[in-house]
Amino acid sequence: MKLQRSGFVAGIALTASIALTACGSDNVPTAEGGSSAAPGSCISGSLTAQGSTAQKNAMDEWIKAYQGQCADSKVDYQGTGSGAGIEAFIAGTADFAGSDSALKEDEQPLADAKCVGGKALNLPMVIGPIAVVYNVEGVDGLQLSPSLLAKIFDGKITKWNDAAIAAENSGAKLPDANIETVHRADESGTTDNFTKYLSKTAEADWSHSNGKAWKAPGGTGASKSDGVATKVKSTPNTISYVELSFAENSDLQTAKIKNGAGEYAELSGESAGKTFENAEVKGTDGDLALSLDYATTTAGAYPIVLVTYEIACSKGSTKAKEVQAFLKYTASAEGQKALGELGYAPLPETLRAKVEASVAAIA
Template sequence: MKLQRSGFVAGIALTATIALTACGSDNESGGSGSGASAAPGSCVSGALTAQGSTAQKNAMDEWIKAYQGQCADAKVDYQGTGSGAGIEAFIAGTADFAGSDSALKEEEVAQADAKCPGGKALNLPMVIGPVAVVYNVQGVDGLQLSPATLAKIFAGGITKWNDAAIAAENTGAKLPDATIETVHRSDESGTTDNFTKYLSKTAEAEWTYGNAKAWKAPGGTGAAKSDGVATKVKSTPNTISYVELSFAENSDLQMAKIKNGAGEYVELTGASAGKTFENATVKGTDGDLALELDYNTKTAGAYPIVLVTYEIACSKGSAKAKEIQSFLKYTSSTAGQTALAELGYAPLPETLRAKVEASVASIA
């Protein structure tokens, strides 16, 4: 079930047509991406320190390599410490910008804004990272799971792979009489926040633990960061977990088909992940681009478990404003986004990419 790269090429074509509804003005300019790449003349010398989301770490590594290759006097150091740690570092002033799999929480906004004299902390969506439900069960290919069954598994209500609920959704599958071992992130993670938000929105009766960056449900096994989760599932029979697509692909893990709001069991592809953004809403104003997703989407062919990784950066007041703007101009450019297609990510829809580019251009 390894995702075919052609799916992401199709996803690019699809997402280019997606329109997101903004609560604020749509009069921002900058949709073409021309001039946004880090070409000689637009480079800014200096060093940036950033940390946070492991979901976007592979994207960051690629971006940094390309950016520093074009801007010899620039240096960007990004560490995948987890979304929670990244935001904490930004608030503490030890990170120039942070990567996060979730927009700033209400309780984090004031502290983050305080680090931006004369401005505010912006949520800048930069990478669409589909979340795969990965599993390691011998002889079981094409596993299908509804939100209710998935929630029961991770809440501990279903403990055997041959449980009647799983069997009913997988007619003909040879499900073993084996105990399910669920695996979750042991560190605070925006991936956990998005995954549990999906469960709370689509299986409210079965999932009573809400959503948070820290895992709250009892039982299961914790593993640190995305690569730790992927390694644990790869090496341990009868496990199931959630991890960003790029890590699932890199470890060649089996990925389940997930039932969406239209009643379809959908395989994770670039096109199916992109379709979930057809009903996304931009909630922020004045350059802030926090998104609200419809996890119970009824769009035909939509894969519903997706996350957007953000860069948290100051609109004004950062001592590294010019350096941050230069680097993020590249990541939000057409060239920067296109580079993601080969890494297990889906590029931003063009309408959203243009808004991110315009917001980055206003950083001062």
Template sequence: MKLQRSGYLAGIALTATLALAACGSDNNTPAGGSSDASVAAGNCSSGSLTAQGSTAQKNAMDEWIKTYQGQCSNAKIDYQGTGSGAGIQAFISGTADFAGSDSALKEDEQTQADAKCGGGAALHLPMVIGPIAVVYNLEGVDGLQLDASTLAKIFGGKITKWDDPAIAALNSGAKLPATTIQSVHRSDESGTTDNFTKYLSKTAEADWTFGNAKAWKAPGGTGAAKSDGVASQVKSTPGTISYVELSFAENSELQQAKVKNGAGEFVELTGESAGKAIEGAKVTGTGSDLKMEIDYATSTAGAYPIVLITYEITCSKGSAKAADIKAFLSYTASTGGQSALAELGYAPLPESVRAKVEASVASIS
């Protein structure tokens, strides 16, 4: 099964990363760590949590909650995939105990979130690595190859036909139809959109003039709500192209394009290639805050360049649900929790990052 193989390859890739660059996957279990998805003894909460936000991590959250509640019988956790923007606003307003966001808080959001925490800063805890697939529906054209410039022109409305010379030049021998390209984007505010447009703005500056944001700014195209809505729209409509997280692309069995990276390679998206891309990510937050910066122009051989990091946004201190939040996120950040992601279309956190997340979660009070 392709989905399982992608996860398996992610483990292999990140194991190599650990050996070569002090980064690796949860498969490299540290001394005393757990290599399965079990919740650590004595780490169960007995309260309830309400959370919402990123749809990119919804499949991961569903799996984590199922395992956690199965082993912690008194715990009750509800996570709704409402989109990153909605999740942040719910956290700030106090209707969510923590939020999932595929983008870091903006300055004004950080100020509001800190105030909500009652004196303790709101933390960014990178918990899920979600590769973004460029998906399309074009019968007879598998393995489509695209670069940043061409993607920017397609989603910006400058390339409108599938047999455009720019696409043909990247796909020698492919039988491209003379049909109209129908681009699909997220209609709701989404960290996936923010990361995808950030990739375009940083790698195709001359062709993408719309910047990056959670809300789609380019003209034209068709909007679809949430990740499952995008996947459904592409699946049912010939001639479409869009962007969606790998787990949704594989669950819907969508065609995926190979994307050119900074090394000049057209790379297929797998857990392995996504794992290579995050080798260059840098922590830009301070103290227990773990905001990260992704190198979308990565020249690492074999790296797929479009990935996102989903953060859990929560209070460092001051939350009435601090003990319950700490217990649940201790599990998701554990080697066992991360190992559960491998078969879901995600790349587990590199060990160097995972250990920092685990330490940050441990500091919540």
């Protein structure tokens, strides 16, 4: 079943107690094609950033609206992948980075070293549901359990008409065709989150640890999210994982995923938000790294979600004021409101307020 964007937006309004209010006197005319522009004062200058492709569409929208208000402010964000973004931040060639995963233990001290007298913060900014997409003629509403999904991507199930797939899809006309799995060829936080989901929910069937680099044998690699979507769209009998916005843009079929409550949940704003409601903040002192419950037993929850972070210095960056001004907009109610039309979900209001407070403390 293909997800309709209007249903996604409607679902967002029903979940996670999202309160999106106007910003009063801070409102200014809307940038062409975007949301109303950034609240607060503009800071002249330029920013260079890169990283997560999962949030690239959100960044493009934010930058257009922000620069629509702040004519003397320039933001250049390149979707190079989460791993490349973090490397650029550590190397000092990115003023902030986008990542689909919080900094790892070995990355944190290297990133902190770039923040004179401060530390590198993980600031959740975008909720991006991960769709399991497929291209199998005549098969609508494919249903997959975590175990079945793990076996497919680990090369243990290789035919679409395998008895295990048929057992979870009664009545489906499954072809006698080889399954071609597609994964990210570049290091990606989307891969990290997808394999983390498999590690947490199908430990007996997934024999690899999670990570930004794909570790399972076989399959076909494609670069970045748009490359994955293009490969699946153009190649029969493929299956992969990609952020919802890219699945929608390419009009790809999305599978229903069995959750901890035993239901095959269809991907929607409401179902993704139900999983996100259980996220816990594990960071301290302004760091907002989150812990997600991929095995949530919440009824109706779609369990494969990711959160994209902006990695920025709490203080000590030579571009601190410019970074703060831009992230004030992305974390604002108006900035978050823009996400619903792009295949993302706005942050729940309680978390959004925490992100806003962390950004306000950047010095």
